[in-house]
Amino acid sequence: MAVVTVVGRPNVGKSSLFNRIVGRRAAIVDDLPGVTRDRLYGETEWNGRRFYVVDTGGIVFEEDLPFAPGIFAQVRQAIEESDVILFVIDGRNGPNAVDGEIASLLRKSRVPILVVCNKIDDPVHEKEMYEAYGLGFEQVFPVSAMHGRNVEDLLDVVVSLLPEPANDEEEVEEPEISVALIGRPNVGKSSILNALLGEERSLVSSIPGTTRDAIDSLVDIGGVLYRFIDTAGLRRKSRVDSDVEYYSNLRSFEAIDRCHVAVLVMEGGETATDQDKRLAGRVLDRGKGLVLVVNKWDLAPKREDLGDEMRKFLKSEFIFVAHAPTVFVSAKTGRNLHKIPEHVAVVHANRRRRISTSELNRLLRDLMAFERLPSDGSGRFLKVYYCAQVRTAPPTFAFFVNDPEIVTQQFHRHVEKQLRRLACFDGVPLRIHWRKSERKE
Secondary structure: OEEEEEEOOOOOOHHHHHHHHHOOOOOOOOOOOOOOOOOEEEEEEEOOEEEEEEEOOOOOOOOOOOOHHHHHHHHHHHHHHOOEEEEEEEOOOOOOHHHHHHHHHHOOOOOOEEEEEEOOOOHHHHHHHHHHHHHOOOOEEEOEOOOOEOHHHHHHHHHHHOOOOOOOOOOOOOOOEEEEEEOOOOOOHHHHHHHHHOOOOOOOOOOOOOOOOOEEEEEEEOOEEEEEEEOOOOOOHHHOOOHHHHHHHHHHHHHHHHOOEEEEEEEOOEOOOHHHHHHHHHHHHOOOEEEEEEEOHHHOOOOOOHHHHHHHHHHHHOHHHOOOOEEEOEOOOOEOOOHHHHHHHHHHHHHOOOOOHHHHHHHHHHHHOOOOOOEOOOOOEOOEEEEEEEEOOOOEEEEEEOOHHHOOHHHHHHHHHHHHHHOOOOOOOOEEEEEEOOOOO
16 A cells, blocks of 8 residues: 655644544644654545555754654655655744755655645634745645644545555456565564575575565466565564664555465464464455464474474464464475465465355355354344355455344354355455345345
């Protein structure tokens, strides 16, 4: 997805604008400068276009202030990584010297820059925005992030400047399988990629965070073309202490968005961390396929039952994705690396699998024979009239019933379990929608 970054000096209302655009209070808003230190991102939709919005910390130029060394890196990275930049200033007080210095840096970019004169709460104050044209940018918008004034007009222009979105993958058959290598820093993602490619395509280092940007590599394995996306290691937000690493995290999330299958790499000595689970959850939320990989297996104790124990442990920890295939590998020795593309190809096929109408009709008969269909508590039971697979990638099913409100989580899980018995959907999420039928009871 496209990226829209909010930049400016402290205390001009960047976080308020971010919250207004995202539609929730995601960033801390305070009248003290420097409140935003961790970089925040959110997803939003406007006029049918989805995009990321990034909230950045206030830019200052005093070298003796905390975080000053990262300022220029932040601005450069914002310019580099964004599709549109919202340059926020205090519209009531007008631009100052710091705004001028920021403008000088932003003018070097070819990225569209929109100057946002914030705190213009009333039309009577709009004349004060004209000073902002002196910053050298063509488009200036008087807004009130606090009250939402003119923010919709701003978003109309933002959306018009975003690059065209990629085509829906079900409409255009891609010639290769896109695979995102994701995981925490220093678990061996780049080493695995280099071993699969047979060359030093990505820099390998023992220092976490060596890979800063997503790197695409095409490789033919067994007659199948794979596009591997090596991404920066993902850390918890509390440990993201530099702007470069923050944007690397964002690009890693984008890699998940544009892949078909994500390979979640974990280290044998520390698996199923909270961050690993969050990543797996994000993959499923995005409708992507998932393969779990435990690297550095050569360092594991030499016990015959260790693999079975670890597999059982992962299934219990990743209970929400217990169907995902698991591979134990060693990038150093090459052990089982050939199984990664094999599992990826299977999961990719599962993600595009379609169940025939006859099989769905059989499922429908089995559902109606369920020992006790859900009810609304007043004697009115759920009736399932018919079902259909409405799309693939991920497989999505629509069940037409008398009242979707009667469907319980238990019954929903039962239906998913039955669908997985009908066909192999290992490693992929299933989307199940309950629709009200117009048929009279």
